[in-house]
Amino acid sequence: MSFPPRVKLVEVGPRDGLQNEKQPVPAAIKIELVHRLQAAGLKEIEVTSFVSPKWVPQMADNAEVMAGIQRLPGVRYSVLTPNLKGFEAALLTRPDEIVVFAAASEAFSQKNINCSIAESIERFAPVVAAARAAGIYVRGAMSCTVGCPYEGEVAPQRVDYLAGLMKSIGVQHVGVADTIGVGTPLKVQRAVEATLKHYDINDVSGHFHDTYGQALANTLMCLQMGVWQFDTSVAGLGGCPYAKGATGNVATEDVVYLLHGMDIDTGIDLSCSVPPTPVPARRCSTSAPVDGRRRVGSMAGRGTAGDAVLA
Ligand code: HMG
Ligand code: MG
Numbered sequence: 001m002s003f004p005p006r007v008k009l010v011e012v013g014p015r016d017g018l019q020n021e022k023q024p025v026p027a028a029i030k031i032e033l034v035h036r037l038q039a040a041g042l043k044e045i046e047v048t049s050f051v052s053p054k055w056v057p058q059m060a061d062n063a064e065v066m067a068g069i070q071r072l073p074g075v076r077y078s079v080l081t082p083n084l085k086g087f088e089a090a091l092l093t094r095p096d097e098i099v100v101f102a103a104a105s106e107a108f109s110q111k112n113i114n115c116s117i118a119e120s121i122e123r124f125a126p127v128v129a130a131a132r133a134a135g136i137y138v139r140g141a142m143s144c145t146v147g148c149p150y151e152g153e154v155a156p157q158r159v160d161y162l163a164g165l166m167k168s169i170g171v172q173h174v175g176v177a178d179t180i181g182v183g184t185p186l187k188v189q190r191a192v193e194a195t196l197k198h199y200d201i202n203d204v205s206g207h208f209h210d211t212y213g214q215a216l217a218n219t220l221m222c223l224q225m226g227v228w229q230f231d232t233s234v235a236g237l238g239g240c241p242y243a244k245g246a247t248g249n250v251a252t253e254d255v256v257y258l259l260h261g262m263d264i265d266t267g268i269d270l271s272c273s274v275p276p277t278p279v280p281a282r283r284c285s286t287s288a289p290v291d292g293r294r295r296v297g298s299m300a301g302r303g304t305a306g307d308a309v310l311a
Pocket of ligand 2: 123179238
């Protein structure tokens with residue numbers, strides 16, 4: 001069996017990880033988190049989202065966070081933009097990449113971005129055109145590609161449809177997301193196969209939440225298919241405010257451990273122990289075991305719960 005020799009990880013902790021936090025996290029702490037992540041060797045960081053502050057108050061400090069980051073050469077910084085208003089605000093902060101985000105399920109599209117799938121594509125089209133004209137790379141996130149919190153199981157045909165729409169408006173890369181972490185390897189395989197009808201393997205990534213502990217298995221399935229790009233979140237932080245029950249993303253350090261154990265290069269130094277990051281501990285729902293031993297911000301393995309507190 002062959003696997004990609006190298007994997008690219010996009011660290012989504014500052015965005016997906018923190019967007020769901022009820023307690024306000026100060027911009028200075030978010031900036032510090034980004035600094036510690038890049039110090040640990042992460043080269044792709046999803047920093048924030050330019051969404052409505054009424055919908056996601058935690059991301060209201062998007063411009064402040066982007067302005068506060070001391071950028072390192074070789075590190076790319078991405079942001080989410082749901083519409084032209086968000087894109088125009090994001091553009092002022094010089095992102096390297098923007099992310100438009102749609103869903104394979106109609107109900108989730110309505111709950112998350114207040115419009116149908118078709119309407120979301122109409123909204124994204126001018127955003128994609130403007131970004132590409134400005135030389136900004138465009139990634140697309142496809143939510144609920146295996147399951148939806150409102151509609152249940154999602155058929156691969158829905159993913160096929162969405163991936164085709166994303167391609168038609170010029171989205172350069174798409175992420176196959178298991179938003180609520182209900183996927184298992186064969187379901188994820190079918191969602192990725194549907195995506196590959198429209199996108200090259202080099203333009204597809206995996207984005208797995210870990211509600212039932214399936215994210216590593218799903219990652220392994222993708223690796224077997226030749227997928228070599230994944231979104232991960234430090235300490236498994238994460239969750240979408242509009243996807244009830246969804247727990248965190250797969251933990252960056254767990255994926256790095258898996259990959260290095262398979263002799264797959266990530267460019268990340270797992271022995272690099274960055275000081276504990278003062279952000280909330282890994283989120284868990286009742287369906288996921290509480291891992292109080294994980295230390296947020298450490299690439300060196302799991303620490304103590306006391307390290308993971310809000311400053
Ligand atoms: P809407 O209410 O339909 O928007 O929200 P609207 O166009 O009718 O505007 C209403 C008000 O919002 C207006 O202000 C606009 O100016 C303002 P008012 O006149 O009432 O004062 N507004 C904005 N303000 C700031 N930035 C903007 C913006 N747009 C409008 N960009 C909208 C539509 C899409 C804006 C809203 O539904 C929204 O912001 N949704 C975002 C939800 C979200 O962020 N979800 C989490 C990210 S997705 C995710 O986590 C999944 C992912 O991880 C993959 C996976 O796991 O599945 C990526
Ligand atoms: Mg997500």
